[in-house]
Amino acid sequence: EDQVTQSPEALRLQEGESSSLNCSYTVSGLRGLFWYRQDPGKGPEFLFTLYSAGEEKEKERLKATLTKKESFLHITAPKPEDSATYLCAVGETSGSRLTFGEGTQLTVNP
């Protein structure tokens, strides 16, 4: 069975203090790994898809990387508006659904 574990559960940063969020996964064959951002009271918003180990994608202050066992979401010089819950999900090559992690709640203080 696919498993996705995100750490830490919660992270507090000062504005400008860079850090990383972790997503560890177990699948028999990875079809894709997805990162979403979710603001309070809203639906998840798509950020990135990674398909193979070694792949990297960037968007503004965010950079996602992928290995065979985990993915990192690096946040460089975060701003308060980056505060949100970040969700990771994996899709298996033969699967019929995505498996979501429980998310990391990020708070960036000014």
Next chain:
Amino acid sequence: NAGVTQTPKFRILKIGQSMTLQCTQDMNHNYMYWYRQDPGMGLKLIYYSVGAGITDKGEVPNGYNVSRSTTEDFPLRLELAAPSQTSVYFCASSWRTVTDTQYFGPGTRLTVL
């Protein structure tokens, strides 16, 4: 494009009541999904559909029913509401496969008392 829209935004039900959560997408996506999200938990798939007339169970289908008569609409039916169904419900859609990017609606917050 409005994307994925859901109604209502909030609803309070009494135990045993029934209701339908509405979901519409205007992106001509084939796949549509219903998830529930409990506090501090990840999204759990309830049902999904790969096209009009075709639906299948996800992880947590008990207590729910779905239908898909058109490409655009994918309503979720709760027949006999129970307190365990208190949750936030999200509808999503994707173009061709379940591992294509999924686009989510704004959610419906349901409380069963």
